[in-house]
Amino acid sequence: MLYLFGFERIGVAVSDLYFVDPDPGENQEGAEHGVRLEIRRLAPGELKGSIYSARPIVVDQLIWRVDLLESVEGRPGSFDRTHHHPGSSGWEPDKRVFDEELSAEPLKWLGERLADLDGVLRQSGVDPAEAGPGDAAGLREAAPEIVDTVGRLLGRVHAGELGTAPATGPATSVRASWL
Incomplete structure (x- = not known):
């Protein structure tokens, strides 16, 4: 599921996420799931028809990312893999930064940053x-x-409705998310 909040030149995208990395590292062993939020550059596209036509919207490069993740095998609400990426190089996020305040109170921490x-x-x-x-x-x-x-x-992730493995069966590399 994808939510997009758009302002003038900045947008916030939010999506559930299920992730398995074949080359684990950075405190990641096994599958993880949760919610990813990204601040992105946002731009309106040129109209492709009349003044009444739908306007293309460009959700462009990553600026900042927070991953409210936890191990799939762990306890829901543990936020044991929760981290943020303070910046990016083009489309690639910087390294994961683990913050005790973020893991302890992720929604409060997020609200403070968004403000x-x-x-x-x-x-x-x-x-x-x-x-x-x-x-x-x-x-x-x-x-x-x-x-x-x-x-x-x-x-919904904790209830098992979102952030789940694809129905295709076990895989060694999976990224199921809009973001």
Whole structure:
């Protein structure tokens, strides 16, 4: 499932995730699942028809990512694999950063970060001037709704409805998610 919150030049994408990496590392042994949130560059595309036509939307490069993940074999709500990526190089995220506050209270931590877009951009190595004039205020205002969305998705992951392995059977490499 994918949710997208769009502002002027910044968007927030949220999706459930199921992941198996054939080359485990960075505190990852076995499958993990949960919810991924990304701050991305966002741009409206040119109309492809009349003034009434649907407008293409470009959800572009990654700026910041948080993965509220836990091992599939672990206890739901453990957040034992929860981490964030403070920046990226093109489409590739920087290394995982594990933060005790993030694992202890992930939704509170997330809400605080979403309310400080300029701080997140600076931490990501992005000039806050790249955001639109209303992006920080819009994101701050929408932060409770975004956090609520993340919480509902996490509940569905914990219930076994989302963030599940594909029905194709066991695999050594799987990434089942929009993000």
